[in-house]
Amino acid sequence: MKKIWATVFILFLTTALYSQQALWGNQDITSPEINSDGTVTFRIQAPEVGKVQITGDFLPSQKADTPFGPSDAPGVADLVKGDKGIWEYKTPVPLAPELYSYSFIIDGLKTTDPNNVYMIRDVASVTNVFLIRGGRADLYKVNQVPHGTVSRRWYSSPKLNMERRLTIYTPPGYENSSKRYPVFYLLHGMGGDEEAWIALGRTAQILDNLIAKGKAEPMIVVMTNGNVSQEAAPGESSLGFYKPTMQLPKTMEGSMEQSFPDVVSFVDHDYRTLKSKQGRAIAGLSMGGYHALHISKEYPDMFDYIGLFSAAIMPDKRVSSPVYQNMDEKLKVQFSKKPKLYWIAIGKTDFLYKANEDYRKLLDERRYPYVYRESEGGHIWRNWRIYLTEFAPLLFR
Amino acid sequence: MKKIWATVFILFLTTALYSQQALWGNQDITSPEINSDGTVTFRIQAPEVGKVQITGDFLPSQKADTPFGPSDAPGVADLVKGDKGIWEYKTPVPLAPELYSYSFIIDGLKTTDPNNVYMIRDVASVTNVFLIRGGRADLYKVNQVPHGTVSRRWYSSPKLNMERRLTIYTPPGYENSSKRYPVFYLLHGMGGDEEAWIALGRTAQILDNLIAKGKAEPMIVVMTNGNVSQEAAPGESSLGFYKPTMQLPKTMEGSMEQSFPDVVSFVDHDYRTLKSKQGRAIAGLSMGGYHALHISKEYPDMFDYIGLFSAAIMPDKRVSSPVYQNMDEKLKVQFSKKPKLYWIAIGKTDFLYKANEDYRKLLDERRYPYVYRESEGGHIWRNWRIYLTEFAPLLFR
Structure with a gap:
């Protein structure tokens, strides 16, 4: 009897990470990271790509030409490539409390941050989000209060x-x-x-x-x-x-x-x-x-x-x-x-x-x-x- | 009075696409496209990248070396670059009815399909999904039946x-x-x-x-x-x-x-x-x-x-x-x-x-x-x- 109860639990734990098909190809880095001083660091591991940029509503907007004349467009910033092909961008200043959205641009292709599972869809666009706590933004987060x-x-x-x-x-x-x-x-x-x-x-x-x-x-x-x-x-x-x-x-x-x-x-x-x-x-x-x-x-x-x-x-x-x-x-x-x-x-x-x-x-x-x-x-x-x-x-x- | 009612509606419609911040940078292509014969075409517009691949559970799995010995890993296929920097992959055979998931690999970086807003999260991975109708898969789709x-x-x-x-x-x-x-x-x-x-x-x-x-x-x-x-x-x-x-x-x-x-x-x-x-x-x-x-x-x-x-x-x-x-x-x-x-x-x-x-x-x-x-x-x-x-x-x- 005891023999039959011999466990596969250790095997279960050690292989679990590999066995779950969806975990394949994951990156072991954190992005975005909200730093203690309120700045935010974005990272992506992409050793083979030539250029990585970020665009988001926390960046100063820029003028862009449109069919309707000049208009505001979301700002863009460059990430810098470091060790192990990890690209990084840190905001130069702390961000004010707010719910922000952003995308990466990989060699001109706008896409999501593979290390951030939090996304919102607006019409046909999916962008990543993050939240800087404090002030009004605390109303946007889940707090330990009674929930509807x-x-x-x-x-x-x-x-x-x-x-x-x-x-x-x-x-x-x-x-x-x-x-x-x-x-x-x-x-x-x-x-x-x-x-x-x-x-x-x-x-x-x-x-x-x-x-x-x-x-x-x-x-x-x-x-x-x-x-x-x-x-x-x-x-x-x-x-x-x-x-x-x-x-x-x-x-x-x-x-x-x-x-x-x-x-x-x-x-x-x-x-x-x-x-x-x-x-x-x-x-x-x-x-x-x-x-x-x-x-x-x-x-x-x-x-x-x-x-x-x-x-x-x-x-x-x-x-x-x-x-x-x-x-x-x-x-x-x-x-x-x-x-x-x-x-x-x-x-x-x-x-x-x-x-x-x-x-x-x-x-x-x-x-x-x-x-x-x-x-x-x-x-x-x-x-x-x-x-x-x-x-x-x-x-x- | 009539003058005051003069409308900005046309302006609203024509600028709406540009004004909505999240729509910026969108691609005007369809991916995935479920073809009438049951094959599926995947597309992505990325003129500047060097290589685009797709991985998903509809591709034949391949053997991969893991810390635990050889094991099954999701298959990978190459997209081919065509006009306007649009890369394409069409499945060689019709896919059986099922809910499938996939990701693109852009120069080695696994990420989402920017033309497909349908995604599922499994632990820390987000992948795109699509559904081939018929058979058991019809149980997975929303049908015109009473809904709970x-x-x-x-x-x-x-x-x-x-x-x-x-x-x-x-x-x-x-x-x-x-x-x-x-x-x-x-x-x-x-x-x-x-x-x-x-x-x-x-x-x-x-x-x-x-x-x-x-x-x-x-x-x-x-x-x-x-x-x-x-x-x-x-x-x-x-x-x-x-x-x-x-x-x-x-x-x-x-x-x-x-x-x-x-x-x-x-x-x-x-x-x-x-x-x-x-x-x-x-x-x-x-x-x-x-x-x-x-x-x-x-x-x-x-x-x-x-x-x-x-x-x-x-x-x-x-x-x-x-x-x-x-x-x-x-x-x-x-x-x-x-x-x-x-x-x-x-x-x-x-x-x-x-x-x-x-x-x-x-x-x-x-x-x-x-x-x-x-x-x-x-x-x-x-x-x-x-x-x-x-x-x-x-x-x-």
């Missing part, structure tokens, strides 16, 4: 005659309570989907941390898919694995707005929600801001809190949906019902700055009240995360 | 004095039912975590598809984290982003087994479960098979269905946990209670084959009934997905 639940759910949209996928955050304690919670609908931009806010926007971490600090009310956050031609994010529908594209049909032609009550009905049916205007907020970034603007205007009794983050404002004149007719009258109705908060935020260098300025002028002329937040920077996720950390604390108070 | 919900939840483990994360699948219809469901606990291997089965194992797709075909009972599937020194998967705990390692402390020394009732209590409390032996199954791969063996033996009234997938069997003799004492007596008790299914599966070339053979001999000598499934291949995810598709239909019938 993040679920991927499918719901029926009768209006679209489609089963569709969404991401839903329920706050800590939701499952062991009989309480009803307010709901915040949070919409992505063009090229995004129901994974965008949870991955790029760090919604679960931000909400967990704000709620733990008492800075935001416990709330449900619903992250929808704003491309109504899609059932779900790329790779998550019956279309299988395909290359995601920026522009999809039926994103800004009224269908999202007209079918949105299907989402609200589903959430109110399947979750313990406050089923009232006072218990609902909606916000979105870029195209999602456009959706939030028009949805809140079409259903003026549905949302008491509206957030436009770097919002697109108006449809193409060729779009003939009734959603975009009689805008003046509809806005008048919406503001006559006195929403508790109409919040507009945009970065100073955002290409939608002028459109938002024009829209604010219109609201000013009509004396429709809103809160305006102008930030540095442009049309980037860094700003949208900031806006979320500032908008969520204003809700349901 | 996948949630990431945190629970309290009093035994470990820790908040821990798990992944839980609830079957289609769970949220709109008052029915109680059976629960299948599904455990990962060394180097894995609560993300392993859902990502690499395609658990949600397999369950959705089997349930839709009537081949599996609707069930809850709980995917735990078997590294009891960890709160959560890499990147999902307060440790932040760090390089994952294969071997962690406290994985096979009894703590996982001793704390497992905390998981069952949590699930039975927070979900509508069948709270009985008949309503519970447990299975695991490799280290998770070891956990399933020992947990089911330690708590002989807890599980009626036990699955050992390429299981490690016995602990290191230096491990002194009471969990591994009196094995003979405990197995006798477990089998005297007649579990409905004790299922052992392993591949012919698995390095744990002999250990499993010895264990089966022991069960045979004691006349303890079990079902044995021997497959081709070794210690790889392809087999663990197959075992899941075969084991799940046997449960709760």
Whole structure:
């Protein structure tokens, strides 16, 4: 008997590293390394390549020629080759607390860092990420606080005659309570989907941390898919694995707005929600801001809190949906019902700055009240995360 | 008024591609391309590099020298450089239906395919994936069938004095039912975590598809984290982003087994479960098979269905946990209670084959009934997905 129990455990441990097929070809170095002084060192072992560069949003941006004239492009820095073919780049200065993204450029080819498994997808690009702790960035990290639940759910949209996928955050304690919670609908931009806010926007971490600090009310956050031609994010529908594209049909032609009550009905049916205007907020970034603007205007009794983050404002004149007719009258109705908060935020260098300025002028002329937040920077996720950390604390108070 | 509504929409569309920072540097090619005849073409645009190769589990494996003697290593093929610096490799034959993984090797550097956003992480390696439809592989894809919900939840483990994360699948219809469901606990291997089965194992797709075909009972599937020194998967705990390692402390020394009732209590409390032996199954791969063996033996009234997938069997003799004492007596008790299914599966070339053979001999000598499934291949995810598709239909019938 004892003989049969003779173990293969040592063999298991020693061969395990080799046996796991996916471990083959791995590098035994650390990249990125956050140094104690706040600088960051990037490394890659590539003895045979001629040149290694890094590009990322922590590098000073540079001017680049584009089809639309000169514009900002992410900065690029060279790595220096050292022993054993290990290339290295260390930032000259400490980096401010933030969630950063970067890619390596290997002899002109942009690719991922093989020593960093943390990546985010934005449309068809996958980049590596790292986080410098401190300040606002501590809201983006997982801390030892009570955690909400993040679920991927499918719901029926009768209006679209489609089963569709969404991401839903329920706050800590939701499952062991009989309480009803307010709901915040949070919409992505063009090229995004129901994974965008949870991955790029760090919604679960931000909400967990704000709620733990008492800075935001416990709330449900619903992250929808704003491309109504899609059932779900790329790779998550019956279309299988395909290359995601920026522009999809039926994103800004009224269908999202007209079918949105299907989402609200589903959430109110399947979750313990406050089923009232006072218990609902909606916000979105870029195209999602456009959706939030028009949805809140079409259903003026549905949302008491509206957030436009770097919002697109108006449809193409060729779009003939009734959603975009009689805008003046509809806005008048919406503001006559006195929403508790109409919040507009945009970065100073955002290409939608002028459109938002024009829209604010219109609201000013009509004396429709809103809160305006102008930030540095442009049309980037860094700003949208900031806006979320500032908008969520204003809700349901 | 009309003037103010003058649109920036066209500007928005035309600049959107450039403005989105993450889109910078993208390639306008498709890779991989699944051809109509079942062959697959891989492409990468890299005019400046000297050599591009591909390695993946669809290529014939090759013998490689290792510290443990000759062993199988993934095959490698060369891409050929064509116009515009686009390198290409087309498989010489159609590929059988399967979920495959691969990497490019750029002048000796193993990295990801910049045109394929679909990736899986296994320990510290990220590889691209693609799926050839048909046969069993149709169970791995998202089909137009009712979909269950996948949630990431945190629970309290009093035994470990820790908040821990798990992944839980609830079957289609769970949220709109008052029915109680059976629960299948599904455990990962060394180097894995609560993300392993859902990502690499395609658990949600397999369950959705089997349930839709009537081949599996609707069930809850709980995917735990078997590294009891960890709160959560890499990147999902307060440790932040760090390089994952294969071997962690406290994985096979009894703590996982001793704390497992905390998981069952949590699930039975927070979900509508069948709270009985008949309503519970447990299975695991490799280290998770070891956990399933020992947990089911330690708590002989807890599980009626036990699955050992390429299981490690016995602990290191230096491990002194009471969990591994009196094995003979405990197995006798477990089998005297007649579990409905004790299922052992392993591949012919698995390095744990002999250990499993010895264990089966022991069960045979004691006349303890079990079902044995021997497959081709070794210690790889392809087999663990197959075992899941075969084991799940046997449960709760």
